[in-house]
Amino acid sequence: MEIMIVLIGFSLVVAGGFLIAFFWALRSGQFDDLFTPAMRMLFESRRKGRSKKTESGESLHGNGDI
Amino acid sequence: MPSLFKNEPADDIPAATNPVCAHCGDPCGTGSPEEDGKHFCCTGCLTVFSILRGSDLDEYYAIENKPGLKPNQPGLGDRYAYLDDETIKDALLDFNDGTRSRITLSIPQIHCSACIWLLENLYSLHKGIVSSRVDFSRRELAVSFAPDQISLRKLVELLASIGYAPEIKKTDMGDKRPDKSFRRLYGNLAVAGFCFGNVMLLSLPNYFGLDWLIKSNIGTAINILKIALSLPVVFYSAHDFFSSAWHGLRQKQVNMDVPISIGITILFSRSLYEILIPGQAGFMDSLCALVFLLLIGRLYQKKTYRTLSKKGDFQSYLPIAVIKKEGDREITIPIDNLKAGDHILVRNQELIPADSNLEKGEGHIDYSFVTGESAPVTVSAGEKLYAGGRQIGAAIELAVIKKPSQSYLMQLWSQTAGAIKDQPQLMTLATKVSTVFTPTVILIAIFAGIYWLQYDGARALDAATAVLIVACPCALALSTPFALGTAHRLCGRSDLYLKDSNVVERLARISRIIFDKTGTITQSGAEKPQFKGNYLSDENKRLIYSAVRQSTHPLSIRLGNYLHEYEPLPVDQFEEVTGRGLKAFIAGHDILVGSHRWVCGKEDTEPGSSRIYVSIDGKTLGSFKFANLFRKGLRELVENLKKLYPLVLLTGDTDAEKKRIIDIFGEGTEMRFRQSPHDKLAYVHDRTMKGEQVLMIGDGINDSGALAAASVGITVMESDATFSPESDGILKAGNFRMLPRYIDLSRDCLTIIKVSFGLSFLYNAVGLYFAAQGALSPIIAAVLMPASSVTVVLFVTLMTFYRAGRRGVI
Structure with missing residues (x-):
């Protein structure tokens, strides 16, 4: 049964990874505006081949948020 | 700006024969411009259409039907010249390193998905614009641009030319770090949820009584993990409770966070002791559950309407820059650099920034901001003008007498701010209860300890701490945010937007209602002759x-x-x-x-x-x-409210319409005419100092002082695009007649909270029964805490929904 300790530790590491991922998303501003993206996706396909925004890698809200 | 008469063709023009503008949807008059078989109501709209089509952006018209905004008719001229000033520019930009600049602009005209699409494709209009992003709920646009290719002034002029003129206010200058408290709360909640889930899992052996497992090495490892997982909950997630409790105590208030903080501290220290010394299970699972649930309550209560949270103090009405005359030259300087003795130019529709003497030209000054009276005053050369007046007509030249910060108006407003600060704050119901509850619980804990000391010394501390743990008012602390939060959301759904959920409680406790007249009980703007x-x-x-x-x-x-x-x-x-x-x-x-x-x-x-x-x-x-039309349902509304509250009418107008008003409000109603904004404020302040809770209902800038000073200030608005002064809530004019229903709902809400308090006291009594005997097992605590909280939350939420349905709010 000692293997349980390893398993618990492993599961905590996996869950912790998701927690860290959440914090990364939070800090990069993904939770700042929950309304506009829902409208934005409606016309995402409208100007194909001109998505200059993603090319530049420029961020408006801080760390890597595009 | 969208026209007030949108979709309402003038009376005697038959609408059917006239085409509507392909850009903004307004009816086109005869001889209006035409291109490619498309009609436009004015050359402005045609220009915007051409700009967009020239840049391959005519998709704009496919997303929504006629989404366009009319650009400002007169040429921009040097209206935005002040944006070339380095100090102003620096203060407005979020970021600037010479090759790349970033600015967040407030654009209240943003109204549909086509707006988002167009504004996020701005880079097609000018190559200097790198990227742009819209925050729809804030009506804000964040633009990144290369300042060597497009200056800030050019950028703003570009936006204005396509109908999206940004609103640049003095308060935009300087520090404007975005509100990050939401992120913090989400982070707190995520950590608490993560730890709660894991600690609960690790506690399963205890719940099932698996003694062989608990006593093995695994059991020890589990216990260490539990401690490790509860540390971030106590020191990170629960931090706000401790700081709020400490803050409250320093202001000599025992708020609800005080017993919560005591509970968390006792839970943590006792569990730590039990796990480390006798090797028992401890209450870490209850601790994490408690913090997690309380944070959910916080999140629920935190929802605010973002447009309302903007700071709208007096400064924001003043212009950012003024035109100074130096000899024959006209230069734009920031308003802060304006000194006594300077000569300035004030053009049509511009505010006078400082007390000054009229040098040249004829002044027609609209002092409605200062006095509430909107008929312009005629002033001739040599006479004195006060800051806050708006020139209507040709440009005038002034000699400044006092710096803007020393003007009469400014002094009036700083007095106001001081007066509002001194007003007694209303103690919330939860704080009132906590003030009695907390010492009672501490006393019970002490008595339980003393009682057990006589029989079994070892159990004395057990019993005393158990009382404090059980009495930790989780259900009590959750019922208020959920009841008020639900009412807050339901009001928002029927177009009463309250600043935050605490306003619901204040609304329930008002003792007097004050109405403004013009624009509040009468329909403004839309008055069609x-x-x-x-x-x-x-x-x-x-x-x-x-x-x-x-x-x-x-x-x-x-x-x-x-x-x-x-x-x-x-x-x-x-x-x-x-x-x-x-x-x-x-x-x-x-x-x-x-x-x-x-x-x-x-x-x-x-x-x-x-x-x-x-x-x-x-x-x-x-x-x-022209007739001042009273709002629909006013008579009924007054009948309903008169039974419950004394009503007062304060108006800047003359008493010419007194008869009509008495007809609706009745003889006994207090009415004051020719009230300046300061008179209104003084009245509200006076009542508040006498211990009354005032609800002020107003509409314009001349009510802003009274709205801010009142316990609850609600602004009545015709459309969400118009300007509103700072207030606790915005009521859509169409729902004005529903005002009594909102008040009724808020009162019901308070009753529901009181009942839920009774319910949670009952739970506390059951817990105390176990605790005082020193028999509180971890499993009872782990079941009792979430069970009581969830039932109380369900009760208040469902009851609030039910009452809202009965009151006709939803």
Whole structure:
């Protein structure tokens, strides 16, 4: 049964990874505006081949948020 | 700005025969521009259309039906010249490193998905724009641009040219770090949830009584993990409870976070002791559950309407920059650099920034901001002007007497701010309960300890701490945010937007209601004059408009506002006789506008009515009539509210309409006429200092002081695009008659909270029964805490929904 300790530790590491991922998303501003993206996706396909925004890698809200 | 008369063609133009503008959807007049078979109501709209099509952006018109905004008619000129000033630029930009700049602009006109699409494709319009992003709920646009290719001024002018003129206020300058408290709360909640889930899992052996497992090495490892997982909960997630409790205590208030903090501390230290010394299970699972649930409550309560959270203090009404005259040169300087003795230029529709003397030109100053009276005052050279007035008409030249910060208006407002700060704060119901509850629980804990000391010394500490743990008011602390939060959301759903959920409680406890008159109980802006007479052709309307826009008489201005869509013609002769009317000679026509006597030469058959008669080339065409229309359902609303609260009417107007008002409000209602904004504020302040809770209902800038000083200030608004002063809530004018229902709901809500308090006391009593005997097992605590909280939350939420349905709010 000692293997349980390893398993618990492993599961905590996996869950912790998701927690860290959440914090990364939070800090990069993904939770700042929950309304506009829902409208934005409606016309995402409208100007194909001109998505200059993603090319530049420029961020408006801080760390890597595009 | 969207026109007030959008989709409402003028009375006598048959709508069907006229095409609507392909850009903004307004009806097109005769002779309006046309291109490619598309009609436009004005050259402005056509220009925007061409700009967009030239940049391959005409997809804009496919996303929504006629989404366009009318650009400002007159040329921009040097309206945005101040944006070239380095100090102003630096203060406005979020970020600037010479090659790349970033700015967040407030654009209240953003109204549909096409707006988002267009504004996020700005880079197609100018290569200097790197990227742009819209925050729809804040009506904000964040733009990244290369300042060596497009200056800030050019950027703003570009936006203005396509109808999205940003609102740049003085308060935008300087530090404007975005509100990050949401992120913090989400982070707290995520950590608490993560630890709660894991600690609960690790506690399963205890729940099932698996002694062999608990006593093995695994059990020890589990215990260490539990401690490790509860540390971030106590020191990170629960941090806000501790700081709020400490803050409250320093202000000599025992708020709800005090017993919560005590509970968390006792839970943690006792569990730590139990796990480390006797090797028992501890209460770490209950601890994590408690913090997690309480944070959910916080999150629920935190929802605010973002447009309301903007700071709207007095400074934001002042211009950012002024035009200073130096010899013959005109230079733009930031308002903070304005000194006494400077000569400045104030153009049409601009605010006077500082107390000054009129040097050149004729002033027609609208002091409605200061006095509440909107009829302009005529001032001639040499006379004194006060800051806050708005010039209507040709540009005037002023000599500044005092710096803007020392102006009469500014002093008035700083007094106001001081007075509001001194007002007693209303203690919330939860705090009131906690003030009694906390010492009681501590006393019970002490008694339980003393009692057990006599029989079994070892159990004394057990019993005392168990009492404090059980009494930790989780259910008590959750019922308020959920009841108020639900009511807050339901009000928002039916167009009463309250600043935060605490306003619901304050609304329930008001003892007096004060109404403003114009724009609040009467319909403002949309007042369409009724025309009585023969058919009025477009050409005639244009002539009338050209004539009345020369005049500053309030009725002329109102008629001018109504006819503003017509292009004015040059005026050859103009004469105005005060109290009678005006006479103009335009494009070969003689035009008379004014009283019956002025136009028709004999006394009015209908004296007392504020009709404006018009005649062109000696032929009387008819008359316009403006009437203050009371809002629909006002009588019923007054009947309902009069039974519960004393009502008061404060208005800046004269008592000309007193009779009509008495007819609705009844004889006994207190009414005060000719009230300046400061008088209104003083009245509210005075009542509040006497211990009353005042609900102020107003609409305009002249009510802003009273709205801020009142316990609850609600602004009535015709559309969400218009300006609103700082207040606790915004009520859509169409739902004005529902006001009593909202108040009823807020009162119900308070009753529901009281009942839920009873319910949670019951749970506490059950827990205390176990605790005082020193028999509180971890499993009882782990079940009792979430069970009581969840049932209380369900109870208050469902009850609030039910009452809202009964009251007709939803």
